[in-house]
Amino acid sequence: MKSRVAPVLVVFVLVFAGFAALLPGERAFLSFGNLRLILLQSVPLVIGGLGMMLVMAGRGADLGAGSAVTLAGALAAMLLAAGMPLWGVFPVLLLGGIATGMLNGGVVKVAGGRVMAVTFVTGAVFRALAGLLPGDGAPPPLFQTAMALFPPFPWPWFAAGIWLALAVTLGTGGALRYTLWGHHLLAIGSNEEAARLCGVRVERTRFYAMVAAGMLYALAGGLQWGAKGSVEPENAPWLTLDLLAAALLGGAVMEGGRAPVRGVVCGAVTVALVRNGVALAGGHRTVADLSIALLALGMLGIRTRAKSGSGG
């Protein structure tokens, strides 16, 4: 476990030190407010990245993750605009996440386990749906509070979103470590045939993983909309890149069998760090996209090389 987290920690430290050197001064990168903002920006990435990790643990990758997150944000905006009370929005969001996960899982089951192909197509559908929903309108105060930079009492120091991300991280780690489903999911990713032979219900386990991922995307979508106040379906592919990069940086692999929860959290914070640093330096968004893509590719290369070096 230690060796899986170590590379992302090195990347994190290098990126952090790089931006700290490039953007000096109390009010810039190293300011308390900015560091807190980075943490806040990582919240949807941590929660969504853990969803991506669950899909990858069973082999494959969710290429429609960003679209599912965007759809959840659009759904939250629409429900509130339609006059739904706030207490009803989050349960509906989670139900929506379950529905998108069930759709993904069901189609993957029919398509014989082709996760990437299926999620690429369903992702396009989710993105189109998000575009159709009226996603405008400012989030209500509770959403804003959940992702506020300086939250009021009773959230000293950190906003509710950060505590929520922490709870989701612990919950996901616990589910993978202490439940039958978690062990079965990792076994499927490690050796699907052997898992089948050991009596694991492969399709059902993968289906539940996609449903769980759908719920996490929905949660991430709601929080992201709360922070940004707008839904941008055209940016969904870049959000997918962020989530995929967070998982890859953290040590998840598309071959499955790995669920490095701590690594993915570090990966998500690193991605948020890059976005924040590039924006602060006045760089264009594409610079951040490119940097994140290169970081993920570099990490993939290092891990592949390490694997072939030890594995022949």
Next chain:
Amino acid sequence: MMTTRSGGLFAPRLRPAGFQALEAGCRVAGQRILQGVNLEVNPGEVHVLLGGAGAGKSALLALAGGRLRADGGGLFFDHARYRPTSPADARAAGIGALWQRPGPGEAAAGNAQRPTAAATVALGGGGWFRFRGLEREAASFLKALGWGDFDPMAPLRELDAFARWRVGLARVLFGRPRLLLLDEPAWALPPGERDAFRELVGRLAYRRLAILYATRYLEEAVAVGHRASVMEGGRLVGVTVMTDQSPAVLAPYLRPPEVPGRGPRVLRRRRLLLTLHQRTPEAEPVTLTVHEGEVFGLAGMPGAGRRALLRRIAGLERGEEPRGCWRADRQVAVAGLPMLFAGRDVVENVTLPRLGDFTRLGFLSRERQRMAAWHWLSGVELRRAGPGDPVERLDPGQRLKLELARMFLCRSRLLLFYEPFAGLEGPMRLWLGGLIDAMARAGKGMLLAASSPGELLPLCDTIALLRDHRIAAVRPAAAWNARELLP
């Protein structure tokens, strides 16, 4: 003037070249499969690698052919350091290879883009700009090899398995390699064709090709080789020049593995565990049955269909092969196939089939899981591995013990073994043989696939010989002799 390959039929593309391995080593998934191998193959020499299953012959060829990477020592080809990172590198350097899996016929048939035999062979020439010319050249090359019994321009899918095999071999030779790697090449050939193949190997060597030839059969080594190196457990244990005395010198190294014979087994109740009916137009109808307490052997060379049969019985494979229908006990456990969970620890690997037994209110108790794993691992005497060790650190014997522990935990009545003795040292072989016998006495039904008669005859009650994915014959073990079970 264009020189055709059929003109200088087997002349290497460039000057003849030799191959050396110096202290070469290799790991696969953390497991050391080759260690400190020193070997030299000169131009015009057929150097035979001899050894049983799991000795490291195929691994050494894979190292030379760019399928594996050396992690120690060095390889040299044509007096220069040679570091292939892929089979394409090896081809570019002038090394042609005929692999055991996928065999030449399968490799040729996988070439869906070029449907004719000649076009498939022409791919070995490596040219794209004058492909039509190469195709015509390939057609004459096939005829020059003496394989005019099929039309070179016929679609590949219309050729039989043996013709496809020859197309695969011709493709390798068409590239005019300087070093030829042959991994158990003769097993797929009909017995009548083996002498012709050996003669072809001799002609290739006469044309100054260096040939590295892996086989497990002493007779074959004596028939084709100039020198022989014996391998065991990933190491090279001896080299000898082939002389009249060589069979006597080499035989002790290749003696059949010691497996304890079975004593009389008394069974009160023999319940039928597996039935397999083979009804095909090409072969005699056969019914294969496995009862409780019975050890049923599956003999045949690699590629004969033993692995496919076991996978199908285990429910891991669907398809036409092996033809027939079967009905098995639902609880089946397999050992010998790659059935471990990479990246997971020993405890997880053993207990996965019955994880539900260690949960309370849906949550897993790691302590109970560990205790159960310890119990079952003690049963198979897996002492050296710690419960938290990842399976990659285990040696072949330990891996097999882990699979056996899982088998016991599954409480399956029908156990399937695929080459369980491969790569095991002497004492471990004895231990496993005794264990199989003890399990049979305890009423387990077993299917044991092994290519060595020395592993099957002492243990099995009944043996079926498989050829070309079909059951060729089924007899009680006492009615077979070792020679009949060799292909």
